[in-house]
Amino acid sequence: MTHLEVENLTSDYLEGLLEEGLRKVVEDHLNVCSSCGEMVEDVRRAVEMCHAAPELEPSPWLVKKIMLATVGERKPGWPERLAAFFRPTVQPRIAYTVAMAVFSLSIIVNAAGINLRHLTFEDLNPLTWASRANRARHVYAARAEKFYYDLRVVIEIESRLRQLRSHPEEEQQAPKQEPPPGGSTNTAPPPFPALAANQTRIVEMASTRAVLHNGTLPPPLIESVRSQNP
């Protein structure tokens, strides 16, 4: 094998692409030819240097430069614009202020009875806000009053019932009520004599509650009141 033939086969030899027989012939030549051995060693080192060379990092603005040169100034999309708009609100101090403002606004809107889905010109008038707020105040006050009275009646009934259950001897001594003369068809004795004794009071309280609640007495109560007070 000549020096030139070894030179031509150097890359294939180093990459292990030579057939076994040919590789043996090349190695035999390299063992006896120092200049060819040196040449192959130089190439091997050069290839190793190439493989070991680190990949270079371009400057960080290269992509932006190319973007600018190709598509121009990139217009931000809606999500990016919104994010940019709300970016300051992410800071804790401003976020707290914004939250308080939103909370206050929601209270005002709620008190003014403004329906944000169906806004009218009238809704924008501060006088309308005031009148609606006034009305809302009265409605809430009435509801609170009614709730208070309802609660009072219920508590009173419960306390009476508790009292009757805790003193069963009173039930025995309770006077048997005469059926009301005329009118009543309800001849069955009441299941609890003590309760029957206080039935008038309970009916009164229930009537008050019903009146507070609906403004009218329910038919069973009217019947019961009639039977108690002919």
Add this chain to the structure above:
Amino acid sequence: MEQEQELLDRCLAGEDSAWEALLKSYSRKIYNLCYRFTGRAEEAEDVTQEVFIKVFQTLNSYHAAQGSFGTWLNRVARNHLVDHYRRARKDRVTSSLEDELPEAEQLPSPHMEPTGQVESRERREVLQQGLDKLSPDLREAVILRDLHDLDYEEIAQVLSVPQGTVKSRINRGRLELGRVLKRMEGMRGPVKAGNEP
């Protein structure tokens, strides 16, 4: 491959974000290729930018049947580098190895400051100077094979030459690079390869 094709379709549809994603994927590779050809960071950046402007203008001419997008991109870059080299050759004074010796002597000696970083930088510069000494045909073959790890078939596609020519150029390029590096080493002392202790 499908994701790449989808990205290309989005680029062709005019989606800026897709083009940006494509740039982020390939700009580093093309920059390295350009740097190995030009040997200067700023020039490599300029050429990289020109390559991608060309890609942006001719992206619709790419078809998957021609091969992978990476190979097509390398071919566009290589053709542009050849044009760039021809333009720059008139302006650039090619210096001989001896002319560059004073510059080479300015490199810090490994005995003076034997840190890994300095050695790495020195190796890179020595290699780049060695590559600069090769003829463009041999240089591009060696760069694509040994620095970009392309196989013979891909290199043949990029260079638009037969595989036999590619093998021959790579072999001659390596032989030449080995000789050049040895001469440089003789002038300023041994330079270790990357994986040598």
